[in-house]
Amino acid sequence: MSSAPSAGIFQPLKADDPEVVGGYRLAAVLGAGGMGKVYLSYTPGGRPIAIKVIRSEFGEDPEFRRRFQQEVRSAERVQGLYTAPVIDADTEGAQPWLATAYVPGPSLAHAVAHHGALPPRSVLLLAVGVAEALTVIHGAGIVHRDLKPANVLLASDGPRVIDFGIARAADSTALTSTGVSIGTPAFMAPEQASAGTITPATDVFALGQIAAFAAIGSSVYGDGPSHAVLYRIVHEDPDLSGLPEELRPLVTRCLSRDPAERPELTEVIALCHAAAEVPLRQGEDWLPRAIVGSITERVHLLPAPAPTPPPKPAQVPAAPAPTPTERAPQPPAPSAPPAPAATPAQPAPAAQPGAATVPTGYATPPPYAQPPHQQPPHQQAPHQQPPYAQPQPAYGQPAYAQPPRPQPSYAQPSYAQPGWGQQSYPPAPTRPKRTGLIVTLSVVGAVIGLAVLGSLLPDDSKKNNGAAGSPGSGGSTASAGASPGKAAQKPVDPQPVEYKRIEMPGSHRLLLADNPPRPAEEPSGGGVQYGKGDLYYYRDSVFGNDEFGTANGKLVLLNNAEKGSLETCRQVTRFTEKIRLDQLTDGSQVCVLSSAGHIAVATYRGKSGAKESSQYITLDLTIWRNAEEAKKD
Template sequence: MSSAPSAGIFQPLKADDPEIVGGYRLAAVLGAGGMGKVYLSYTPGGRPIAIKVIRSEFSEDPEFRRRFQQEVRSAERVQGLYTAPVIDSDTEGSQPWLATAYVPGPSLAHAVAHHGALPPRSVLLLAVGVAEALTVIHGAGIVHRDLKPANVLLASDGPRVIDFGIARAADSTALTSTGVTIGTPAFMAPEQASTGTITPATDVFALGQIAAFAAIGSSVYGDGPSHAVLYRIVHEDPDLSELPQELRPLVTRCLSRDPADRPALTEVIALCHAASGTEPLRQGEDWLPRAVAGSITERVHLLPAPAPTPPPKPAAPVPTEVSAQPPAPSAPPAPAGAPAHAAPTQAAPAKPAPAQPGQATVPTGYGTPPPYAQPPHQQPAYAYPQPPRPQPSYAQPTYAQPTYAQPRPGYAQPGWGQQTYPPAPAKPKRTGLIVTLSVVGAVIGLAVLGSLLPDSDKGKGGAAGSQGSGGGSTGTSASPGGGNKPVDPKPVSYKGIDMPAAHQLMLADNPPRPAEAPEGGSVLYGDGDLYYYQGSVSGHQLGTSNGKMVLLNNSEKGSLATCRAVTRFTEKINLDQLTVGSEVCVLSDAGHIAVATYRGKSGSKESSQYLTLDLTIWRNAEEAKKGA
């Protein structure tokens, strides 16, 4: 492979790209994927960061937003040496985004495409670093689900795993169920490709795929259409003929079809150390071939500078208060024909003279006042006491009352004959008290009158009042604004879902697929809309961790209307309360409603315990609860 310069690493922003995201000014485009676009930006201190802006198609899906918020909160807890930490995010804006530390290195996919396969020692150091990253990620209760060469970046001091857990937010949402694919088929595990089951062992399979890809330069399951690759992953053995001999124990164990046969992450690290022989594995700046290391240096040198911040707009001059009083009589008058604002020739006083009673002041900037501020300087009316001339904009009778004018002989009216300034204040009126007493009296009178009316009239009035005061009796199907009844979603039915013990499912998934709770957790405290729990004390239970349930009576027909009307809510139902055909309403906090029909459970002699359900789901039948 040639070591061509990494041209096009940093693409300029286009017309449809935002300039600022969450207060960060964008400097370049780093790339785009199935979930969104990634931009380069900088922190206020000058550290480069990568900002992933989620596609608008996903942000419009309420189920995606709920899951994205959960995954971002979990990802913020991941602080490992081989992960790119999350430093900022906005999960509730019009277009969600996520900011991580920028890693100045190519992805494994890019490095192999441009420089070829890596030597065995680099592959072992790569596998050790990815295994350490997965240990931290799984410790936070996250399964990556989309571990592939494009999500492993090669830094000068080791690999970095990115985009951990974010794929779960998009998995089985309304968008993905209509054809948008999340994840790369060539790096899926057999159980992920066939039944959609996701466990930490799924990431171990992907780790083996990545190690083989780095050593060979291609997928061990071949290329071609997605369905053909997935078939080979599920039914055929990988082609390891070109894999170096020292890497085969590691890759063979990781690529076991049965998740139980795959090694734990601690075993993966031990296998890597065993494969290195007498040379200990130590991360350092020499862990990559020279050509790949050179591309890292090149990226550092080509890193665009932070986008310039536009200069602030010039601030308006700070206004000061100057006296509008004309020069004193002793001052020489302004020359004839001079503008009214011409300043006298004498020096300005050290302190401005205090304004006289009734004297107006006008604001002006530094230096010569603008012409439009000059008319007040031409008003001689303030040289002696007299009523102010009403201005056109204040020509209201209220402002012309004698109370507000200075006294002048001959201007007195009855009751205003004082000749001193200021005039005596008018006697306060008790208008407010009179109005208050009038209102109280009216209320008492209406109450007395209402008590004399017949009971039937009062009943009619009460009924009318309750309907007109908010439509509380219109039912849950009424629109918030009291308009027409919204159209109910169409039901979708799924038959014969086998749910193993300690598994949960989400009503938004299409189809709903039982999955285990996060590693180290329990379905009792998970986020499943419906789960099956088998306890030594509490027995077998069907429950929900994300909503409420109602066991319907024999007389109640399982339907959307019935589930909306019943109120005998619970979160757990013992299986001994169920018989074949029993129906249970499930109302999730995300707004989905389902009727689960119980079809029985496995026998006591079977190796695994599971129950069988039929599901009828009305998705987005209600408004999602806040924070759900």
Template sequence: MSSAPSADLFQPLTGDDPAVVGGYHLAAVLGTGGMGKVYLSYTPGGRPIALKVIRPEFSGDPEFRRRFQQEVKAAQRVQGLYTAPVIDSDTEGAQPWLATAYVPGPSLAHAVAQHGGLPLRSVLLLTVGVAEALHVIHGAGIVHRDLKPANVLLASDGPRVIDFGIARAADATALTSTGVSVGTPAFMAPEQAAAGTITPATDIFALGQITAYAAIGAPAFGDGPSHAVLYRIVHEDPDLSRLPEELRPLVTRCLSRDPADRPALAEVIELCHAVSPVPLRQGEDWLPQTIAGSITERLQLPAPVRPPTAPATPTPTAHSPQSPAPGSAPPYRPTGFGMAAAPTQSAPGGPGMAPPRNPAAPSGAFGPPSGAPNAPRAHGMPGGAPLPPGTMPSAYRAPQGYTTGYTTPPPFHTAGFTPARAPKRRTTGLIIAGSVVAAIALVTTISALLPDAPKDNGKSTGGSSSASGSSDTPKPRTDPKPVAYKNVNVTANYYLMLADNPPRPAEDTDAGVTYGHGDLYFSYDSMFGDEKLGTANGKLVLLNNSQKGSLKTCRTETRYTEKIGLDQLTNGSQICVLSDAGHIAVATYRGKSGADDPSRYFTVDLTIWRNAEDPKES
């Protein structure tokens, strides 16, 4: 094992890396993954954090942004002993980012690559810790979807599961058809590899893979090209010949192809306790000493990056205005409130005139009015009050062109002091006056040479006529090409997302109560036999028999609803689905399951125009 800790663990920033994200000054690069790049930073109090900046390819997809926002909100509810808590986030910026607590420990992938498989006790403690983490994650309504050795960190007091739920935001975006993969093939479940329904049992399969990998030191389904590994996962049995005998029953059940045959998380923990030769207690000695040494390396963090301190400058006065340093932003000057716009000019009315008092400031204090357009504000603070010291950086975004630090200038007029009058500059005034006269003469000459503009004889619809192709003329939206899907079955209490390609039913984690994620869902009340087709993210329009479902028809219809009973539909009935994400679809009803069918579902043909409208703000 290398003894140089910082050189390999904390990479320096390059020219492509930002210096500041959301007010956090970045100190080093921790790693790069399929979703983005992870940086080391610090809170104002000095606690280290891991800040992940999402890749631009995902940031530009409106469906990703909508799902990422949902997943971040859900992840903030996850507060477990074996998870890295979400500290801060920005889901609406130019590049979304997410900050979690920094875990000073290697990933399971790194530890196994450096030192091989773990002893039995360490594997069992790893398995029960990850199982507890999944219990909390699933309790928040999240399926991890990308549980793998790289997303399990080995801290001194137990494992930590990271990146839970984030993969869901990307797995149904338009990027899935451009070669950008989400998830690691060697640790996918069969239903995930076959684009089937993702459930909490999907994470149980990955947990079995984690346990086998930690004990064997290699993936249970082997290495090789992605398509070969995925084929073995779907069609072949794993190679568990090198797995300790005590772990085989547990791992074999977790790796069942049928999700219904996999054990529950509570049962996984019970099985681990049953096969352990000693009571399982998490402690500082749960890892081999060689791996524990790498935790010490990760505690030798780079120093926090502090913002540059501006050099000391004289306090500005009415007769001695302060000029900005070369290359820096000009100091804030409120305009429209009796103050001159130019930073070096005296206040109108001559020297000695007091600037406006800030209504939000104490009596006698002066500063920028709370309504000034560029005045710094604290997020959520009433009246635009200045940002108090120690506030989290992301709570304040400095206006473009201004630094985050703003010092209120002292009063221009104080008792017992009248500033000296600034000397007049006649030469400068004459030069400016001459330049104005010359400019007016030049404009008059050019206007005389131009032909008269044609009159519109009152036919113009606007306040003034404009040339064809003016930048003010809105460009017409180019309609997207429709994509058709035949015989899509939507099971009771499942939902579809129009952005999915192809749209596949996903189980509603709220058990048919709120359907918080569905663009199109099937609600079934077993007590009253009530069957409805509905949407939670948009509007529905049931078209008349005389109407033909099309993009134009769905755009013009306004007879909106959110639920339609299946008893209102016949074979061939068409429904417009308008999602808040901007997707539009025509769903052609093709009937429902029969009385003898073991499952309850309805069938539709879908024609989808993705990104047909601008997404609505949430």
């Protein structure tokens, strides 16, 4: 990520650097480039990661943001042994960023600048690793288009290719057209430099340049102003005079001006194995010792994760300062107050059946409860205190200052102390009337009666339905086919999900099952192939017959009298698989019936202008997922 000397691998954060990006606390600066700045951070589990924060100028460019979102989605699918996988990203924020696994090794540019050219065996292992990385990247529908020594990191177990596809987001944006340089001209392919044509063969040309740079120690097209280097790439042959003989077949084939003459990646790997004296195998000894020492140094110098600030304490409103009166000494705690003089010792009552269920209102004995040693042990259950037995000093008044509570039917004798205006042992209350029981039984009987009456209703309903469905009745016959006692069950339709302003570039397709649906670029080569795309946009740059179609279902172009809905799409039968773009106007609706069982209404919102840097169509989608059974192939 950085080409700085070893002493400055990890630069401290400056005043204009953020402390946190997307929830990750930054620990150091790894480097900076034309598109942004790269920082070191850590995952919550302690794994180091590299976070590339895109320059705010790019984030303000709508075309860049659209492309950046597409490239990040594609990059997330790349999981190769020789790539730095994408860990996290934010494409929607004011300043987009991308986090990848951190590789503790120098870039190829840094290694060559400080340690010189690599031996031929290291170059062959480098080329094999980069070729494998490009195989995975191209398999995800991505062309790197900015493969250069700074984007190849040297790890202890092989190379790592980074920043794949990100350069496409900045290509032809408003910023690049006004002088912001993205990419290195010395490593562009001839067709890329002259006409801007990008194919997988473009990356193969860059691979040949990288192999030659690693073996010679400099670019085979020389240095100097960008326009001079680009001219030599397009019109002149590379200078391979310093290239070891065993590497010539590989480099010469990769640097062919005609993209069709360059080898496929599988052939690149075969050429590397053919040039090796012993079988190629990645391992700890694939690099010279000086570069291995640089890797070890980076591991030892790796800054510790930035400390996480302690959480701020909850803001509790400050209590008002006590007044002089409040600061006065408080009366002693009521744990041991003097017993009332008129209160003689009182024996505990005999335990009553079910007394344990009587709520006491306290988990511990009240302050004025009698000490346990004064209670006869055979008369009171352990830890059970009679309810409302003593006055509660916490309220500053006797417990019986309020009207006495009614006693339950198994009323216990009062435990109030003599001297409080009550008798010590009041007579047992009279037997209560069973009015509550009678009311309860009446309610239960009424409920049972209603239930019995309800169980009889289906039979009557069936008779009424049969009568209503008879000729001349004018009633409904919807339940005529239902089983006795059950209503006909209608399948529940899925809820629609809407997506607005989906921009689909040419030669892209999407799947209705994706949430959200993401246009993906078709693999290059072999003609136009849309695989299992539910929707695709084919841009015919020769004859201009652009098409909007499906390779995984059927389409129906609705007329103005038909409103796009799930019911409409189920009924129409004017099926097709392709619709010419000149048949659509802003607001045209197309039913999409996917073989996977999804149904959608695609509303066409127009096409990009002829002068725009990229050509795309804009759609609104309303999708009913799993609305039908999937059709088997």
